[in-house]
Amino acid sequence: MLLDGNARFRASTPHYPHHNTSRRELLCGGQEPFAAIFGCSDSRVPPELIFDRGLGDLFVIRTAGHAVGPTPLGTIEYGVAHLHTSILAVVGHEACGAVGATIATHDSGERPPGHIAELTDRLASSISSARDQGHTDTMAIVNEHVRCTIRQLCMESDVVGNAVEAGDLAVVGLSYTLNEGAIELVDWIGELGIPRVA
Amino acid sequence: MTTRAPQPGSDTPQEATPATPAQVWARLMAGNERFIGDSPLHPNQDAARRHDLAAGQRPVAAFFGCSDSRVAAEVIFDQGLGDLFVVRTAGHVVGPTELGSLEFAVGKLDVPLIVVLGHDSCGAIGAAKAAYTDGLMPSGFLRDLVERITASVVAADRRGESSVDEIEREHVRQTIHLLGERSRTIAERIEDGRLAIVGCTYALAEGRASRVGHVGDLGTAPG
Numbered sequence: 001m002l003l004d005g006n007a008r009f010r011a012s013t014p015h016y017p018h019h020n021t022s023r024r025e026l027l028c029g030g031q032e033p034f035a036a037i038f039g040c041s042d043s044r045v046p047p048e049l050i051f052d053r054g055l056g057d058l059f060v061i062r063t064a065g066h067a068v069g070p071t072p073l074g075t076i077e078y079g080v081a082h083l084h085t086s087i088l089a090v091v092g093h094e095a096c097g098a099v100g101a102t103i104a105t106h107d108s109g110e111r112p113p114g115h116i117a118e119l120t121d122r123l124a125s126s127i128s129s130a131r132d133q134g135h136t137d138t139m140a141i142v143n144e145h146v147r148c149t150i151r152q153l154c155m156e157s158d159v160v161g162n163a164v165e166a167g168d169l170a171v172v173g174l175s176y177t178l179n180e181g182a183i184e185l186v187d188w189i190g191e192l193g194i195p196r197v198a
Numbered sequence: 199m200t201t202r203a204p205q206p207g208s209d210t211p212q213e214a215t216p217a218t219p220a221q222v223w224a225r226l227m228a229g230n231e232r233f234i235g236d237s238p239l240h241p242n243q244d245a246a247r248r249h250d251l252a253a254g255q256r257p258v259a260a261f262f263g264c265s266d267s268r269v270a271a272e273v274i275f276d277q278g279l280g281d282l283f284v285v286r287t288a289g290h291v292v293g294p295t296e297l298g299s300l301e302f303a304v305g306k307l308d309v310p311l312i313v314v315l316g317h318d319s320c321g322a323i324g325a326a327k328a329a330y331t332d333g334l335m336p337s338g339f340l341r342d343l344v345e346r347i348t349a350s351v352v353a354a355d356r357r358g359e360s361s362v363d364e365i366e367r368e369h370v371r372q373t374i375h376l377l378g379e380r381s382r383t384i385a386e387r388i389e390d391g392r393l394a395i396v397g398c399t400y401a402l403a404e405g406r407a408s409r410v411g412h413v414g415d416l417g418t419a420p421g
Contacts, residue, residue: 012244031266046271071287094252
């Protein structure tokens with residue numbers, strides 16, 4: 001469903017499903033989103049638009065660079081444990097400012113001021129991991145950060161880890177290119193019903 | 199503010215970029231009215247817009263809202279790609295990553311407005327209210343959400359307010375003040391008039407976002 005919607009968005013032929021009054025009224029009794037999306041705050045990457053979905057479809061957690069902290073984790077656990085979403089998708093993207101700031105910090109050794117350091121500190125291990133593997137291309141670094149994030153969610157949250165083990169949840173890593181508007185499957189943990197290619 | 203009506207799917211920007219907090223708020227209220235009236239323009243959402251934005255983002259506002267699937271800022275304010283920098287946690291709970299993200303929007307992207315967006319029937323508020331009533335904290339990281347909402351539950355309770363929607367209004371008010379208290383970057387810009395924070399609650403049935411408070415200079419903005 002997510003990939004179908006992205007194909008419509010890419011082709012500039014969106015259906016804008018579930019954007020209207022009747023959908024609003026239907027949802028007053030409660031929400032039953034089919035996916036939880038953990039993505040970046042970047043204004044160019046709104047999940048509802050790039051996946052062409054509407055109200056009530058996606059439970060969305062967004063921080064700059066999908067940085068993981070106690071509040072995003074608590075929110076994700078709410079989505080998994082209370083709303084029973086079967087997919088948790090992490091969406092990274094090309095030219096991510098938080099990833100860029102963390103690369104700059106990594107290379108210069110200078111920590112950014114204020115709470116922005118809360119982001120770069122939390123992204124630092126992904127950048128180190130990418131650099132250790134010899135990645136210099138920023139898209140490869142973004143993809144490594146997506147891989148690290150899906151592993152981190154499974155390790156740090158018992159709720160997420162247990163749901164994956166029970167076969168109730170798949171944690172999927174995706175990345176998005178700005179110009180094409182295309183979503184790529186980077187990696188996943190859990191059962192997705194598709195074969196892994198080497 | 200320009201008054202030319204943009205065409206849906208047009209690659210021209212929706213409006214001249216608003217510069218002041220009041221102008222941005224007016225643009226957002228106009229988008230919310232279009233959404234309420236089932237006449238959205240779906241601006242700035244095509245391939246041409248994507249191409250223009252590949253070089254960089256220049257959002258007109260930052261949103262700090264709830265993760266609830268029914269409260270998508272781009273949909274309910276009828277905005278498009280590149281328009282809104284959006285931070286979302288359940289119950290717009292403030293933690294270090296949210297402060298870092300909002301400081302990025304304010305300090306690096308120079309947004310003149312942060313909108314805190316709560317809504318009625320919020321599940322996170324409901325969980326915090328239940329924990330306060332029962333004296334039982336939830337397990338896991340859900341506790342981190344509930345702990346951060348409890349101050350709003352207590353403040354509402356002291357005024358005799360106990361419904362989820364009354365607590366939510368209090369929580370929006372507390373959140374707009376907390377951001378400036380926790381972030382020097384945000385406080386300084388509010389002080390010198392370059393930034394305002396608007397708190398609103400969104401009514402799920404009607405689709406209307408109503409202002410419940412603000413910090414900073416909003417002029418005589420409506421809503």
